[in-house]
Amino acid sequence: MKQKATGDLALIKKINTSIVLEAVLKHAPLSRAQISELTGLNKATVSSLVQDLIDSHLVLEIGPGESSGGRKPVMLLFNGTAGYAVGIDLGVNYIRGLLVDLEGNVIAELERGLKRQDAEFALGQLMDCIERLIREAPGSPYGIVGIGVGVPGIVDDRGTILFAPNLKWREVALQQLLEERFGLPVTIDNEANAGAQGEQKYGAGRGIPNQIYVSVGIGIGTGIVLKKELYKGASGFSGELGHLSIEYDGKPCSCGNRGCWELYASENALLERAAALGHDSLERLLAAAASGDEGVLALFRSIGDYLGAGIANIVNVFNPNVVIIGNRMSLAAEWLEPAIQAAVDRRALPYHRERVRVLFAELREQSAVRGAAYYAISKFFSKIKS
Template sequence: MVTGDAAYIKKINRSLIIREIVKEGMISRADLSKVTALTRATISAQVADLLDEGLIIETQLEHNHVGRKPIMLSLNGQAGYALGIDLDYGQLSFTLSNLLGQPISSTTIEIDTTDYFKILHLLMEQIQKYRSAYTDSQYGIVGIVIAIHGLVATDEIVHYVPRFNWHDVHLKNDLEKVLGINIYLENNANLSAFAERVFVHHETNNLLCATLYSGIGLGMMMNSEFFRGHDGYAGEAGHMIIMPGGKPCNCGNKGCWEKYASESSIFEYLSEKRKIKNLTYEQIQGWIDEGDEEVHELLEQFIYYLSIGLNNMINMYNPDVLVLDSELLRIYPNSLDKINKNLHSSISHYRELLISSIGKKSCGLGACALAIKYFLEVPMLNFYYNEQKEKNVSVIN
């Protein structure tokens, strides 16, 4: 039983109630009392406050049974919006969702600079546009989370972004000083892992998500919390050495995992070998379908080196679920079966290995979901992703 001052207990009870409403989608006051073990009087008082604040709504459940129709409680998805920003090399991606995590729009802006102050100005400009455009709800933009493809310290200082060559930049503080709104920074792989937990794997407490696009990042959810390490830098699995004395890496070492098993390594090789500047997945798909021997051999090698690193991750963390976020794995036939065949160690234990069903959108969705989690002050969320509701807009600068 929770003890303490009345304000603290009220806050804990509020969090319990909101979490169950989000988890169930629709729930009655009576059922809330049962699942939270709170008295009906407490439920009634808290629900009245949440209704006054516009965070929840009442719906009369239609049914054919005799008797009074139950009044159901739901989170008011239209009460506000969350903004997720993926700050990646060459582009800024913005995802806007309602409070139910349902994406409203996504916009990608191509950038041709790595200059910190130019990107900072662009971020300020775009965030202001979103704040001005979405003032039609009670709470407006409730939170902003920015995905960083690099090292983010526990104090949210950006320690290092390899492809931008940024060192110890205070992006959070610089944005908050001008915008006057809370900004949160998080590693991109962590946000992808969070999206997998929130939108797909609701009953999974220990989840790893390996993102394989511009490098290899490992998002880790342990007991439904981010596993960050001492300074917040845990998860840089792409810089685990799997080939001593191998290919040089930007980190300063040689033979890093991501030099052999990231999508960027495949794209760089094929672009150089075939003299194609802006290689696309569609072109690689075409070569796969045509039975291009070199491409098939390259992807078999990609899977082999990927499996070596995954074996290490499984043995170190013993996850319930390991999710692989890679478009190449999605388009290459039987890729998952081939990976599983390479994981034949008798001491490797995991429940499920699968390719992400969300894909590249996971980072933006995870950012939105984390902003909502902070706003609602709940320990975890259970949402469902409806891709058809999203409107995609691409803007090129």
């Protein structure tokens, strides 16, 4: 019996430590007395747990706050520079990477084009990017706490990419490869899920319970957040709404289906149609639109109409508070937005469209890479608290 009681006390201490750390993360700067008020834990317990967190380099004392009559209280802050995390957005034609501190602040970033999609070449580029970011990390008590990667495909719970149609990858055990190479905890997820997490934590989705993040790049992926939780579906593979059929007998898709939404509304679809106008990149199209090129403006309106058609389906099915459009095509927000909104107004059910807002990602192209880095930070916190 005595041993069980000791075990129970250790568990209670871990739970209480987690509660105190959460209070500091959410409400700092604050005093020990304020933590006691917020959590309901007594002052002696809070004082002991705070000291443990200070000794663990996770909490800092920053000097006196405002007095409420007695001695000025010592204020506490979370030590965001106690460690660092690497986030990677592995795109079809780019790799984007960040080094962030434990509060998600960006310390270093890099981006490079990906000229070939074969796994051997792309993985070599990915490893090199991660190594470069790790070398940028300042000295810290916890060092690099983990790596998060968003990928354009279906990922299982072991971090294996089962199928990435636009990369033409199948069965790539990415988590295992990276853990063996770097000896760090690694989290792999679909890039649209990572983007949804990025916008919910740091961007346009903050504090919004039901949101659908639509990643519009070479393909289209979606991250579904319901009641503030990422929805993964029965097998963990939800969110492949880029492969909704919007034309019954439409173009064949690399996924094996026909008439998929991403064939008509993605960056790839835009570039295919832009070739006839003499443009071969999104950047050139943005410049042409900014200079008032009517052919390019009409093309953006058409792509916006297709995007709106798919978003209307999402609105009718999920009835979200917001739909957030992110990834590369969010750079064209100014020219896409009117057509998207018109299509949603025309196609969505009236009760659904009354309250939904269509937004563009606050983090623009960085939603997924910020979300990937957050996965690594979150895994570190869950280990600290467990």
